[in-house]
Amino acid sequence: MALYSEKVMDHFRNPRNVGVIEDADGVGEVGNAKCGDIMKMYLKIEDDVVTDVKFETFGCGSAIASSSMATELIKGKPVADAMKLTNKAVAEALDGLPAYKMHCSVLAEEAIQSALEDYYEKHPEKKP
Amino acid sequence: MRIYADNAATTKPSRAAINAMLPFLEEEYGNPSSLYALGQRAKEALEQAREEIAAVIRATPKEIFFTSGGSEADNQAILSAAEIGRKAGKRRIISAAFEHHAVLHTLNRLEKDGFDVTLLDVHENGVVRPAELEAAIRGDTCLVTVMTANNEIGTLQPIRELGAICKKRGVPFHTDAVQAVGHLPVDVDADNIDMLSASAHKFHGPKGVGFLYARNGVRLSNLIEGGAQERGKRAGTENVPAIMGMAAALKESASRMAEDAARMGALRDRLIAGLQEIPHSALNGDAAKRLPGNVNFCFEGIEGEGLLLHLDDRGICASSGSACTSGSLEPSHVLLAIGRAHDVAHGSLRLTIGEDATEEEIDYIIRNVKEVVEYLRGFSPVWRDLTSGKAQFIL
Incomplete structure (x- = not known):
């Protein structure tokens, strides 16, 4: 029995959407280095759709995999759907996380929420 | 390997x-x-x-x-x-x-x-x-x-x-x-x-x-x-x-204690010297007063578990004092006791070589640790803040 599911290892080994969007419409950063996890999400939004998303993560294997999966789950989706992304959905898409690593999926949800909040602050007219 | x-x-x-x-x-x-x-x-x-x-x-x-x-x-x-x-x-x-x-x-x-x-x-x-x-x-x-x-x-x-x-x-x-x-x-x-x-x-x-x-x-x-x-x-x-x-x-x-300790000590020092070439890294613990097989480093800007998993993929079994490997939010009490900041303690790597270690293996470890540290720093927001001057390097 491995520490992580095959899905987690796949996203850890080959993280999707790694990097930075220089002219992002929304940027969110959550966590702190003291606790060992920081996630930063960059969103590109056009016509209420998340057209591009990139992430940077300082953290363990499941933190990297959760970030990667979260970006996959919202890329190309309407902003309204991205708003509804839950940590549970991230963990389920990864075929589960060990109980003591569930906070990594929570962090991924929060990072996306934070990036969307940043987007709404810059574009109050878009706020639902 | x-x-x-x-x-x-x-x-x-x-x-x-x-x-x-x-x-x-x-x-x-x-x-x-x-x-x-x-x-x-x-x-x-x-x-x-x-x-x-x-x-x-x-x-x-x-x-x-x-x-x-x-x-x-x-x-x-x-x-x-x-x-x-x-x-x-x-x-x-x-x-x-x-x-x-x-x-x-x-x-x-x-x-x-x-x-x-x-x-x-x-x-x-x-x-x-x-x-x-x-x-x-x-x-x-x-x-x-x-x-x-x-x-x-x-x-x-x-x-x-x-x-x-x-x-x-x-x-x-x-x-x-x-x-x-x-x-x-x-x-x-x-x-x-x-x-x-x-x-x-x-x-x-x-x-x-x-x-x-x-x-x-x-x-x-x-x-x-x-x-x-x-x-x-x-x-x-x-x-x-x-x-x-x-x-x-x-x-x-x-x-065979004396011969083993002498040979391992030399390999340990080779490993330490190789890893010290990684920028913003530091050896943990006294360089001389240490077990012949023990090497322990902190690498700023990365977290230890990711490093271990990538090293495992490359055939190297090692350990870390990061919180993620301990199942708690606290990094190693040993690293905190020697005054390492939490942020840095999360990025630790312990390599403890055996009596049968070879120079070739040591060089393989050095090469792979260097590559993985660089790779992980490449998408670490902490490393970005450090290199852009937004945060101060500790190491």
């Missing part, structure tokens, strides 16, 4: 250990407490093993008590000294901030029971200062317990000097020597040690067996009641095969 570089976690059982165990699993399965010949042969073998183990640390056989391993030995040593102290009205114990949890958690339990525990500073280099022990000892001190070599950063403690201070002040001295026995010479008399813990699987013996050395005259309290084994101090039928394996492993390790 497949490289096992986590020998501080456990070691591969030696052929000598396995060969010594097999007859006691196959033919000589008697209970040493039985009076017929099959049992008595097991008893004789057990006592022969006790003699061999005692000889390696310059003790007498009746001062060796077999246990289930290092943790049990630590527990029994500390609780025994506390019991003696309690009866004499002495309730102070001195230890060090970076001890193994088998020691620290036992001390926590005693604190709840009314004992006062003083933890000595281990300073930036991870070494206890004898003068500070001297100053900490008071009339009500019933035990000093300081490990011989730290399990994470490998630093060697001035055991002989610490023991001499304890001897002069009439305080029992215990040392958790789990990482040292079988790797460095231990002489309980010359080193002024009253109690010592050891674990077989750290020196190529089997898991689940170890021993407690208790100087003649130190009264042990039982953790396990129920039989007359181990001179009445540790009940339960002895794990004869494991004990035979432990004795054989220790004897072999002791016989």
